[in-house]
Amino acid sequence: MKIVILGAGKVGGSLARNLSNSDYQVSIVDEDKSKLSALEERLDIMTVEGHAAKPNSIMRAGADEDTIVIAVTSNDEVNIIACQIAKKMFNVKKTICRFKDTSYLEHYEVFGEGIIDIPICPENEVTSHLKELINNPGADQIEHFAGDKVKLVSVKAKKKGKLVGRELKSIKDDMPDVDAYIPSIYRKGRPFIPDGDTIIKENDEVYFISSSDNIGSIIDEFRDHEDAYSRIMIVGGGRVGYSLARDLEKTYKVKLIESNIDKCKFLSKELEKTIVLNGSATDEELLKSENISNIDMFCALTDDDETNVMSSLLAKKMGAKKTMIVLNNPSYLGLVPGFIDIYIAPYRLTVSSVLQDLRESDVAQDVMLKMEAGAEAIEGIVHANEYTSKLFDKSIKDIPLPGGACIAAIVRHGEVIMPSSAVELCLNDHLIIFLADKKAVSEVEKLFKSN
Amino acid sequence: MNLKAIINLFSILVMFFSASFALPIAVSIIFKDSALMIFIITFCIVFGLGFFGWLASKGKNDELGKKDGFIIVTFFWLILAVAGSIPFALSGMSFVDAFFESMSGITTTGATVISGLDDLPQSLLFYRQLLQWMGGMGLIVLAIAVMPLLGIGGGQLYKAEIPGAMNDQKLTPRMKETAQALWAIYFGLTVLCALLYYIGGMSGFDAISHSLSTVSIGGFSTHDQSIGYFNSGFIETVCILFMVLSALSFALHYFAIYMRKPLKYFADPELRFFISILIIIFLVSLIINLFSKSSDISIRELLFHSVSIVTTTGFSISNSADWPISIGFLFLLGAFIGACSGSVGGGIKSWRVLIMINYAYINLMKLVHPNGVFSLKIGSKTVEEGVASSVWGFFSIYVISFVILLLALLVTGLDFESAFSAIGACLNNLGPGLGDVSQTYGTVTPFGKSILAFAMILGRLEIFTLLVLFTPIFWDK
Numbered sequence: 001m002k003i004v005i006l007g008a009g010k011v012g013g014s015l016a017r018n019l020s021n022s023d024y025q026v027s028i029v030d031e032d033k034s035k036l037s038a039l040e041e042r043l044d045i046m047t048v049e050g051h052a053a054k055p056n057s058i059m060r061a062g063a064d065e066d067t068i069v070i071a072v073t074s075n076d077e078v079n080i081i082a083c084q085i086a087k088k089m090f091n092v093k094k095t096i097c098r099f100k101d102t103s104y105l106e107h108y109e110v111f112g113e114g115i116i117d118i119p120i121c122p123e124n125e126v127t128s129h130l131k132e133l134i135n136n137p138g139a140d141q142i143e144h145f146a147g148d149k150v151k152l153v154s155v156k157a158k159k160k161g162k163l164v165g166r167e168l169k170s171i172k173d174d175m176p177d178v179d180a181y182i183p184s185i186y187r188k189g190r191p192f193i194p195d196g197d198t199i200i201k202e203n204d205e206v207y208f209i210s211s212s213d214n215i216g217s218i219i220d221e222f223r224d225h226e227d228a229y230s231r232i233m234i235v236g237g238g239r240v241g242y243s244l245a246r247d248l249e250k251t252y253k254v255k256l257i258e259s260n261i262d263k264c265k266f267l268s269k270e271l272e273k274t275i276v277l278n279g280s281a282t283d284e285e286l287l288k289s290e291n292i293s294n295i296d297m298f299c300a301l302t303d304d305d306e307t308n309v310m311s312s313l314l315a316k317k318m319g320a321k322k323t324m325i326v327l328n329n330p331s332y333l334g335l336v337p338g339f340i341d342i343y344i345a346p347y348r349l350t351v352s353s354v355l356q357d358l359r360e361s362d363v364a365q366d367v368m369l370k371m372e373a374g375a376e377a378i379e380g381i382v383h384a385n386e387y388t389s390k391l392f393d394k395s396i397k398d399i400p401l402p403g404g405a406c407i408a409a410i411v412r413h414g415e416v417i418m419p420s421s422a423v424e425l426c427l428n429d430h431l432i433i434f435l436a437d438k439k440a441v442s443e444v445e446k447l448f449k450s451n
Numbered sequence: 452m453n454l455k456a457i458i459n460l461f462s463i464l465v466m467f468f469s470a471s472f473a474l475p476i477a478v479s480i481i482f483k484d485s486a487l488m489i490f491i492i493t494f495c496i497v498f499g500l501g502f503f504g505w506l507a508s509k510g511k512n513d514e515l516g517k518k519d520g521f522i523i524v525t526f527f528w529l530i531l532a533v534a535g536s537i538p539f540a541l542s543g544m545s546f547v548d549a550f551f552e553s554m555s556g557i558t559t560t561g562a563t564v565i566s567g568l569d570d571l572p573q574s575l576l577f578y579r580q581l582l583q584w585m586g587g588m589g590l591i592v593l594a595i596a597v598m599p600l601l602g603i604g605g606g607q608l609y610k611a612e613i614p615g616a617m618n619d620q621k622l623t624p625r626m627k628e629t630a631q632a633l634w635a636i637y638f639g640l641t642v643l644c645a646l647l648y649y650i651g652g653m654s655g656f657d658a659i660s661h662s663l664s665t666v667s668i669g670g671f672s673t674h675d676q677s678i679g680y681f682n683s684g685f686i687e688t689v690c691i692l693f694m695v696l697s698a699l700s701f702a703l704h705y706f707a708i709y710m711r712k713p714l715k716y717f718a719d720p721e722l723r724f725f726i727s728i729l730i731i732i733f734l735v736s737l738i739i740n741l742f743s744k745s746s747d748i749s750i751r752e753l754l755f756h757s758v759s760i761v762t763t764t765g766f767s768i769s770n771s772a773d774w775p776i777s778i779g780f781l782f783l784l785g786a787f788i789g790a791c792s793g794s795v796g797g798g799i800k801s802w803r804v805l806i807m808i809n810y811a812y813i814n815l816m817k818l819v820h821p822n823g824v825f826s827l828k829i830g831s832k833t834v835e836e837g838v839a840s841s842v843w844g845f846f847s848i849y850v851i852s853f854v855i856l857l858l859a860l861l862v863t864g865l866d867f868e869s870a871f872s873a874i875g876a877c878l879n880n881l882g883p884g885l886g887d888v889s890q891t892y893g894t895v896t897p898f899g900k901s902i903l904a905f906a907m908i909l910g911r912l913e914i915f916t917l918l919v920l921f922t923p924i925f926w927d928k
Binding site: 261267276289 | 816824828
């Protein structure tokens with residue numbers, strides 16, 4: 001299938017990278033030649049130099065009835081017009097349109113019926129992800145699978161947790177009604193697959209999968225019920241920082257640091273309770289005068305990885321309880337183990353949501369869990385049937401999986417099923433597979449292919 | 452300057468004004484009182500002057516400019532006050548007394564030099580009430596509809612200061628429609644108020660007379676005892692209700708009635724501030740009353756007087772001269788805050804006070820967070836800092852004017868308490884003061900009365916519009 005990506009910025013680039021790896025014919029359009037050549041060197045894609053909303057460029061990118069157009073330039077209007085052109089002139093199969101401005105997002109159908117098939121808003125996704133982490137203190141990572149039905153959560157076991165020092169199976173005694181599956185535990189940085197007799201120890205990093213409603217109570221099993229955060233400091237008043245502050249300011253005490261004075265003025269007008277501070281987040285004096293040691297959660301959300309890493313190091317050193325950053329370049333993480341509690345790779349979220357929307361794909365989601373260790377979780381959709389695949393008519397326990405991989409949950413017709421030996425595969429099942437090592441990804445992906 | 456056009460405009464205005472004498476003439480005929488000739492003579496003088504001026508200035512006129520607007524607005528009150536003083540002068544009052552009374556009426560202040568109201572001819576009493584009502588209407592039409600159009604004075608201040616209420620967004624696209632709508636609201640409130648007074652037991656004459664001065668936040672009464680004459684809880688309740696309604700922004704009434712958005716009342720930060728100030732002042736007066744041993748003021752009296760004075764109306768239901776000075780002073784402070792902007796009430800206006808308080812709060816926050824960037828917000832709307840500093844500028848001119856006028860009044864020999872409250876009451880278009888002036892201003896010297904009349908027009912024109920006429924640069928060609 002052909003995919004035309006309009007805009008070779010951060011979002012477009014990471015989409016191109018991911019999609020070109022999975023058997024799509026990807027072409028990418030941008031006005032900036034240097035961006036295109038950088039992508040072309042590394043990826044097996046076609047590049048077209050031209051304006052994203054010009055019929056000519058879309059034509060040269062090869063749009064036809066079998067094409068999916070993904071308009072992800074940083075300009076909403078360009079994206080909208082590009083989708084209109086693609087649909088009306090080239091009759092493309094599907095359009096995905098990126099919106100920065102939520103006021104368009106709310107009314108995207110006015111641009112024409114069937115013009116924009118899937119609206120996406122990367123900033124919104126990042127914001128809601130951050131918000132979820134802040135609203136669930138204790139969780140270091142929360143990933144959604146199968147359209148929010150199932151969540152994979154990582155939590156660090158603490159001394160006072162009810163389950164610490166006990167066997168894993170006793171979780172059933174505490175919460176008989178809750179179904180949770182624990183595919184992996186990291187102990188001292190090394191993963192292993194636990195069974196019912198595994199005894200949870202302090203500082204274990206536990207990954208569990210459960211339906212969305214239960215995650216709060218499961219987190220409480222592993223650590224003393226943590227007080228909700230109350231003081232949040234946000235660095236960076238961009239779109240993400242602003243909307244996070246706006247969403248949080250009613251329930252939390254929010255301070256926001258932004259270095260651009262005009263942006264500060266805008267923020268102070270738009271935000272009601274948030275205290276907007278003008279200055280650099282790496283300014284020790286500023287952090288000190290704003291009582292950094294009382295901050296429960298320090299969120300560094302600028303566009304600049306270095307600022308995010310450095311400011312959160314400084315904040316942590318000066319007493320901030322937890323730090324959370326957005327990071328485009330994961331290689332920084334390994335440099336400063338322990339200083340950054342939570343990180344988010346912002347455009348990965350967009351990529352995975354686009355992948356989710358391209359339902360034809362066998363692998364709907366591919367989520368990195370521990371960047372430095374290379375653990376991944378994959379959501380795969382079973383498109384094969386008993387005639388095309390040899391996996392059928394077998395209990396899922398007998399499915400040959402590579403080492404370190406296990407099926408963590410099955411979502412069938414919207415219901416979560418915990419994997420047990422009695423379950424057999426079915427068409428359109430979503431399998432959530434946990435991989436301790438991402439090298440096994442391609443082997444696992446093969447399982448979903450119908451050949 | 453466009454003298455001919457201005458004279459033309461005022462001539463027409465004065466002719467219209469002369470038509471209003473038809474009402475007191477009618478009252479005089481109905482009650483067969485002694486003042487019939489007074490009003491007929493006045494009508495002839497005023498109409499004659501207007502007609503003569505109109506003849507003289509007839510013809511092609513240039514358009515009016517911004518500077519003309521200031522002159523028109525100021526002289527609107529001045530000329531009407533002079534024309535309005537003729538009946539009082541003809542009835543035997545001195546010129547200063549007549550001018551004071553007329554100015555007090557037309558600026559909806561409600562301070563009076565007359566004692567023995569009950570013995571006056573009905574037509575003259577009715578005429579006083581009518582003056583206030585017309586003054587209120589003039590303010591509504593001028594300040595709310597005309598002044599923003601000319602981009603001057605109080606209107607300009609309104610325009611910059613009240614986002615969302617009416618001023619960054621005109622009520623209707625055409626000024627004429629806006630003026631009509633506001634006039635209809637004003638008239639409707641008056642009729643409703645008169646009806647309720649009548650139901651409450653007033654005579655038809657009293658009901659109409661009092662509704663005219665209630666809705667205009669004036670405070671003139673046809674009896675020396677004011678509302679207290681009727682001694683009726685119902686009438687007092689109606690009075691309180693209509694004083695509060697008239698002290699609210701007429702733009703809110705407009706939205707509630709014409710746009711069917713009554714919820715705007717509850718969302719308006721100025722209204723909420725105004726009501727809280729009312730409640731706080733009432734509660735504090737209750738507490739003061741509780742702790743002062745000698746006084747025996749009833750809750751009913753405190754409630755009525757606090758509303759009457761904070762809305763800058765000036766009705767009373769009992770003699771407050773012997774109340775603790777602290778309560779009188781507290782109420783006077785409330786009158787300084789005054790009614791809502793866009794109403795007919797006086798004072799600094801709740802909106803400005805709200806801006807000043809918020810601005811002060813922001814400055815406090817800046818001390819705590821040196822790097823903080825704060826925006827001045829009223830409710831959820833942002834107010835530019837320039838507006839805040841112009842409001843502070845307004846406030847300082849207000850205070851300076853107050854102090855200078857107070858000094859001038861002290862020179863006339865009035866004691867401090869009376870002088871302080873007299874200037875406060877006139878500058879805020881309130882009416883009765885404390886001490887010697889708690890009932891009438893009859894004891895003040897003629898010079899003192901002139902100062903007070905000046906204070907009234909200064910307060911009514913929100914100071915800047917009038918003061919700008921005193922700057923040399925205004926008259927520069």
